[in-house]
Amino acid sequence: MMTKKNAAGLSRRSFLKAAGALGAGASLASALPAFARGLRQDALELSLWWWADDPAYKTWVDDTAAKYGEANAGISISTLQMDTCCVISQFTTAAAANEPPDIQFFFNGIYHMENVWLGYVEPLNDWVPAEILEQSNATSLSVYDGKQYRLGWYPVPLIWEYNKDAYDKAGLDADNPPATWDEWLAACDKLKTAGITPMGGGISDGFWGEWYLGNALTQSLDTPGDAIDLFIGDKDFRDPKYYAFWSRLEEMVSNGFMNDDMLSVDLFTAATKVTTGEIATTQVVGSVAASHIPLMGDRVGLMVMPVFGEGALAGVPITDTQGWGIPSGTEHKQEAADFLMYMQSPERQTAFWETHNFFPGNKTWDASVVTDPVLKQMYDTWVGGETSVYIPDLMPTQFWTDAMFVAAQEIIGGNMTGEQAGEQNAGIVQQWRDLNPDLVENYQKWAEGLAAAE
């Protein structure tokens, strides 16, 4: 008997066979996730999303994950290194979709606090002993409403790095860098006369401006809470005290103390110029300064930004901390907390130092192993001593893009004065307040907590 065929030449029998096979395949496929889940009950895999100032820290992250897996049968950690642009925004998206990782890297301050306010980050107090929370050095900017949301990883000192040879060439005392603003201006004159650019940087990507604000605005503040007051409107950027830091930038620009290509180069391209002496001084973070030691040896000079401000925080070394948290949406909070505590163990802290030649954040780490004079100065001044928190961690992100980024570039381009920058900043924070009344309330509560912590 002939089998009736359709236009494509497929017989009815073949069609039914194919349909049956597809149906069976689909049923099997739908059963696989359940099967896989069943398997996972015995072998738990925790996911960890992370970022670091130095991508090479991957070695330590992967090693820590591997060693934890070896020591804890049935648990493994899969790590995913993220880009600067997306490490937080992708976490927010994943958390909103209820698919966050089990362990998440967090920048300090507002960069994780916005997720705290959305309910995406778990307070650690119920999972990690208080002494470990304190020892991890996560700073007060990780605390909201009495709860701590991050454990510290490694410190991020904010430093003015200078080239001692360039200072020597200009007839300056390289071992005693300028401490006040007047001394700094006098030093700039000498450096300029010697044909060396006194202060340099690259601001096309904006981060130099953020670091400048971190170093300079802090000098007008008595407490970190003052910065929050500026953002919520209890203090005003139009007050000369609070735009003085922009005026100091304007002063350096108008005196020709800064590199002429600042607007067209980015932060790290320009920072390397201090190693060649092309620029005498620049702003860096600790890990960058440490990476210059193999190039310059003990000719790497470190200083706190010379003092011009009259706030209680003026002249106090500034240190931020990178850190880790646990997303609220993970089903494995205890396991995630156990891993975070493992990261804080003396063995892992020592491994971080030995692998990357940079300090871990934990206060209990034995810093006597630091013998390099530059690193020792960095540790003693910016980690071991009295420090201030990093004020840009308190900035609303709108202030970063619309106020800091724009004002810094306008001043360096010679298109804006410090006073005009203060006016512009005040306008942007007002705009932010109008658009975000709910965040203003959270900020107020945050400021109260910070004031209480002081």
Next chain:
Amino acid sequence: MIRSNRFTPYLLVAPLIALLLFIFAYPIYKLFDFSLKRVRGFDGENIGFANFEFLFKDPVFREAIVHNLQLLLAVVPLLLVSLIIAIALYERLRGWRFYRTLVFMPYILAVPIVGVVLKNMFQFNGPINETLRNIGLPTLAQDWLGDKNIALWTVLAMVVWRESAFGIILFLSRLLALNEELIEAAQLDGANWWQRTRYIVLPQMKGVIEFYSVIGLITMTASVFAYVYIVPGKGAPANGTMVLELYIYNWAFEKHQPGIGAAASVLLFVVAATLMFILFRVR
């Protein structure tokens, strides 16, 4: 024989329509939904038209629109450069096949790669300015990326340089498909190069020129994000290269206000839809 009624075609396309609705309709619905909300995470409080009111008052939004309009000017040089080079190659200059490969190279390279290279070349103390200084033309050395009044035009030149590669290949492929008998006949009748180009070649290329013009308009309106984000950097200096795409991105992802980003997208959507409607009516 399959009997069909008037619903059969609709039934046949229904699965595809359903797929398209699934892919496009929900995001567009959410876009409109977000534009009326103060979004936190995936949802938020309804605030009416406040996001739109903000946009109409925001000078940066106006600046972004102006910059996009300025970039539209690039469509003219984009067309001219592509046409001239394509016709020159069509004339089979010595080594034209090599040049054809060469001019298409920028288009093969990803924008971020091209962007990083050009960013370095156009730095204030980069190779271009150093060359100008060394050949005795220091006054021509500008801060191509750092000067607010110049940066957008630098970006425009970069976009024309890279995007014209596609136009050249497009025009050249059309030229190679022309009926050469017409051109040879005109040549025999004594028509010179310009007359042949003006009266024989260009009229036959009308369709592809129109198509490429539309591509150019779309590129300048909605595909310059990577250039302004990478080359000057995030719309630098001081919003001097801010365009609508970057403006939307900034509000949605940098400033964590997806509502305002969505409102700007809705306006862009409405304008694009209106232009498309007019275009279809005219054609």
